[in-house]
Amino acid sequence: MxxxxxxxxxxxxxxxxxxxxxxxxxxxxxxxxxxxxxxxxxxxxxxxxxxxxxxxxxxxxxxxxxxxxxxxxxxxxxxxxxxxxxxxxxxxxxxxxxxxxxxxxxxxxxxxxxxxxxxxxxxxxxxxxxxxxxxxxxxxxxxxxxxxxxxxxxxxxxxxxMKHANGAKRLKQVLMVAPAPATEAAHLAKMIDRETRNEADGAVVVPSGGDRADFVFLTKDQLGKRYPGVSLAGLPERGGAGLVIVADVVAAEKALGAAGVKSAGGVVVPPADGNGTMLAFVKG
CATH class of the missing domain: 3.10.180.10 (2,3-Dihydroxybiphenyl 1,2-Dioxygenase, domain 1)
Structure with missing residues (x-):
């Protein structure tokens, strides 16, 4: 419950x-x-x-x-x-x-x-x-x-x-990397009394509740495959990796300039340029 x-x-x-x-x-x-x-x-x-x-x-x-x-x-x-x-x-x-x-x-x-x-x-x-x-x-x-x-x-x-030049509107996902995503996801799900959901690429989702952002647990390798072309340098093997942000992608691309990398249908700031946090701007 x-x-x-x-x-x-x-x-x-x-x-x-x-x-x-x-x-x-x-x-x-x-x-x-x-x-x-x-x-x-x-x-x-x-x-x-x-x-x-x-x-x-x-x-x-x-x-x-x-x-x-x-x-x-x-x-x-x-x-x-x-x-x-x-x-x-x-x-x-x-x-x-x-x-x-x-x-x-x-x-x-x-x-x-x-x-x-x-x-x-x-x-x-x-x-x-x-x-x-x-x-x-x-x-x-x-x-x-x-x-x-x-x-x-x-x-x-x-x-x-609450108005941002990069068009950011809300959080969609918190990306968590771990060698054993299912184990970590089950741990969180138990702590907040939620059910996990498996994704096609092996990632495991834990809804946080209501209309709020989901947690997504995946290996560093899986994260790299989700966001091809984005350097994951500086990320730990286990820890918070990034945030997926609902945004106006055109505005984000313009605001980010050279810091943004086109990937996975959006534009992404690698962790090295986001104070250890990958920022993926996507359509709603």
């Missing part, structure tokens, strides 16, 4: 070494990037968001080492930049935490935090969240998962931030 308080992918977290340089890179790729946010002191991190509808991307960096961000620092040390965790939308984080506890996963949290937000008119407001995590050790495909309850959606989904 599916979780009642977790309703699909909310955002993908791309862990980066230099937060401001990563933001400049994503601007060059045609994304509208939010002003920089600074999280609560115990988190020791900062971010930039790239807003879609109904989901988004987050560029996350460590500003000050803390106990809270130790796993993120360990990830960077081991893997370099890339998709470090995926957030689900939480309807109610307190109740969601109890739901996963009942399924045998002791939750981390719920934790309340906020960050200042400069609104388009120049005023400063706050984005407030309540999150909970599945146990850190439970990381299917090497990617941690957590759930995020937005208490102030109006300070996150700001219309001016």
């Amino acid at each position: 599916a979780l009642k308080n977790v309703i699909g992918i909310d955002h993908a977290v791309v862990m980066v070494k230099d937060l401001d340089k990563a933001a400049e890179n994503y601007k060059r790729l045609g994304f509208t990037v939010s002003p920089r946010g600074t999280h609560s002191a115990h988190m020791g991190s900062g971010n930039y968001t790239i807003m879609f509808d109904p989901d988004y991307m987050e560029l996350l960096g460590v500003l000050q080492p803390t106990e809270h961000n130790a796993p993120a620092r360990a990830y960077l040390e081991k893997n370099g930049e890339g998709i470090e965790r995926i957030a689900f939308t939480a309807v109610d984080s307190a109740e969601g935490a109890e739901e996963i506890r009942a399924r045998g996963y002791p939750p981390v949290g719920p934790t309340d935090f906020e960050r200042p937000v400069t609104m388009p008119d120049g005023t400063v407001s706050a984005a407030k969240f309540r999150t909970f995590q599945w146990p850190t050790a439970e990381a299917p495909g090497g990617v941690r998962i957590f759930a995020c309850q937005h208490k102030t959606r109006e300070t996150v989904w700001i219309p001016e931030l």
Whole structure:
């Protein structure tokens, strides 16, 4: 029985070494990037968001080492930049935490935090969240998962931030590479109470819920065959590999310029040019 308080992918977290340089890179790729946010002191991190509808991307960096961000620092040390965790939308984080506890996963949290937000008119407001995590050790495909309850959606989904020169509209898939895709997919499916689906090329899909993006688990070799001509240099053998983004492909091709590679009916940014994250822009 599916979780009642977790309703699909909310955002993908791309862990980066230099937060401001990563933001400049994503601007060059045609994304509208939010002003920089600074999280609560115990988190020791900062971010930039790239807003879609109904989901988004987050560029996350460590500003000050803390106990809270130790796993993120360990990830960077081991893997370099890339998709470090995926957030689900939480309807109610307190109740969601109890739901996963009942399924045998002791939750981390719920934790309340906020960050200042400069609104388009120049005023400063706050984005407030309540999150909970599945146990850190439970990381299917090497990617941690957590759930995020937005208490102030109006300070996150700001219309001016949702229009992108590359035509990006929403997330369609999170691509996860692993030597044993079926095993990793089954692990995630159990954690979020969903069923897996097999694809013709051997990849295994885990729907995240509702109308949100799917997880696709596949080997690095399978990923290369799906996206011929795209260099996968820098990707780990096991970990978050990329994001498939519904977009205006003509606008994406124009905005990306030399960074874009035509492949699989769309245009793709190789991981080396996307801070460790492959970005595949496709038609809806």
